Amino acid sequence: MNPWDLTINLKFVVLDLTFLSLLLILGTILRRYNKFFQKFLIPNNIIAGFIGLILGQQLFKLLPLDPARLGKYVYHLLALTFVAIGLRQEKKKWGRGPLSKAFANLTTIILQGVIGLFVSLVFVYTLKPDLFPGTGLLLPLGFGMGPGLAYTMGESWEQYGMVGGGDVGLTFAALGYLIAYFAGIFIIYRGIKNKETTLIDGLEDLSADVRKGVVKENEPKIAGYLTLSQEAIEPLAFQLAAIGTVYLFTYFVVSGLATLMQNAGLEGFVPTLWSFHFLVALLIALAFRKILDITNKGYLLDKGLMNRCAGVFVDYLVVGAIAAINLAIVWKYIFPILTMSILSAIASYYMLRYLCWRAFDDYHFERFIGLFGEVTGTLNSSLVLIRVTDPNFDTPVAEDMVYGSGIGLFLGFPMLVMLTAPMNFFNNTITGYWITLGILATYLVILLIAWRLIGFLHAKKSI
């Protein structure tokens, strides 16, 4: 099966995108004028997504937003985001900051997986024998890795018997966002009261522009540069065309691999392959970038404009992802989902509290809150929370967060494979899940030991 197939009227594709646009504008207006959203710094895309959920098919039925279509957009936008990231060339900086951040991030996400899977198994043996045991494995994807991945993986598990897997993944992601912003801001308030923050004494240091989400008082920053001559081509069109070209290659590589696997009798892995297409896309993008760099053509790609493209993909992805949640399915599993989410959030909090004061020498609280934002929301949630505690990004914390994410992805790849192991290698049997639980826990311990051995994680708390 090719997950790209969906017979559809083109009119609805165009209209869907205009709906998502409208929601983004509504979200922007609410952020601009509503004190509540300003207080918790909720990004416009999340506000927009929840409005979509309310106005959409499931409650008010004002907007004909079809979850199946939205799911496909999320799937594609996820890969496009990764392509933009790969093409834009992140300056990688190794060092204790980024590396420790990557370790802290990954170990916490694995812990979420362990807790999620364990809670799922408890529910399977007791209250809810019909629960798909892999439900908990979507938790680290939704919390730690964001809605695109959670949806794509959950969706691909539906053929192993998980009803509404995509929706469950999206729900975890949405709950993760809520925890990131609401719990995140509460934690900062408490941190300020307990004098844990290094730079600020209160929340009034944050500029009105950041709160309201519009740049009214400050000088607007430069969006990027025109690296091609406009008489020949619009430079933004060139950036987008580079992204599209990589995506075309991605399609051919993935569908070629899928055919090969089918011929080799490995058709069981084909759905997983299609759900990992964003990784293939990232790799091809990195290869393209490398070729451009070596042949001295890298100057054609503008980092600023690539960031703009990535930002557009993410904003539409998040709106689409939240608006796509199927409440009926979620409602059916709400009790296990909530139990897992709450337990994982608490565990993430304590795990990071423990790690941050042992793996870093400075700005513990700022690093802690940044990591908490990333393991529940996304990198952007993390940057928002850091911004509150470090309004002008004077500390290296924000930079370390960004630089560390490349390393995190690399270290996280084995975990992604492990999360899909019960379906791919163990025929979805309960024993398979127990074995996976063991493997995850082992990987967690190995990472902690490796971290300790390279000398970045200390046994004693630093002050």
Added chain:
Amino acid sequence: MEAWHLAVNLKDVVLDFSILSLLLIIGSALRRYVPFFRRFLIPNNIIAGFIGLILGAQLLGLFDLNSDRLGKYVYHLLALTFITIGLRQSKGRWGKGPINKSFIELTCYIIQAVIGLLIGFVFIYTTKPDLFAGMGFLLPLGFGMGPGIAYTMGQSWEKFGFANGGMVGLTFSVIGFLIAYFVGIIIVNRGISQRKTEIVDGPEDITEDVRMGVIKNGKPQVAGYLTLSQEAIEPLAFQAGLIGSVYFMTYGLLFLITSLMAKAGLSDFVDTIWSFHFIFGLLIAVLVRKIMDVTDRSYLIDRGLMSRLSGLSVDYLIVASIAAINFTLIKTNLVPVLIMSLLAGFATYFIIKFTAYRSFNKYNFERFIGIFGEMTGTINSGLVLIRVTDPNFDSPAAEDLAYGGGIALFMGLPLLIMLNLPMTLFDNTLSGYWITLGMILAYLLILWLVWWAVGLFHFNE
């Protein structure tokens, strides 16, 4: 409504855009490395479109770019381009330059339409009685207004018996592009050697960067500014969000209007309304922009980022429109199309030459070549040709070309409606076309009288 419907596989839509992207990259590489394209300054999107035509379903068959789907993209991208123009607010500047330029353009449109119609009549009364009489009306649309409008209108005339009207519209605009660049550069070179240009002495004044299409030696310019805080929303996503919202309102409004018209028994006009949707998009965009200006919210719209999105829509639109051309479908109409294009090309040259030297008093050649580019290609072709004669845009020719767009559109709207009259009002009868011809000529006369009366046009050079 019909205009929006098309059953597709979402996979094909995603792949189509990926293929158009690949074509743009190939086009950029060719412009960068092939001296021929550099010499004629052919934009990457046009090279890309022709590559698509060669590699696509019709010749090499490497990929399946379906004409119906591409046509729909052209239709939507056209409206999106107009919305970005409306939201971005080009500072409309009145004055001699822009107004003269608009009058010249309108004259051109009308002459092109008249020539097209008359040649059509000649064919109908002699060798090709089954030719669609309105075919020539696609000339001013394809030459003067660009592939989006030519396709959209031509497509909507298919209802009235014009087989493959959309395709014919695209063909006109592609021939127009070829004239704009190839003939345009030849005219410029001749002008330079005859010392008609006021700024340059030779084509070597054009920088390498402009020729190759990449900024390698010069300093890259700023693309735009971030008018919203990135923690809240990606500023480019906000601009796209506004465009999408205006398009949503456009759809809603048209849906309402056409439903009312269908109820009132005017269902014949419904298709025409849907083909004018880009005008509605523009009007709503201008209105939204006005509201934001009045309420002091327009600082949120960044002119640079809006221009980026506008350019993006145009680039994909042009690739798609050229790649959409289906040779087998235009074969039957090829002879009339070629004759019309050839004669219209000559007429465009002479009428602009005649009027430009009688209305402007400085930079006549630069203005002439800019308008010639726009009247055969698009405004971008005009700017490219001006750039050759005025490498740093020191003369007001380029500015006037851009500023005049709004005025020309305003004066062009009645013409656009008149061009539709034979189909919508006169049941596609031959006498209807004759009446329309009279009306168009009357409109031209009125325009010229006004132009002369305000003192901007002189009958002697």
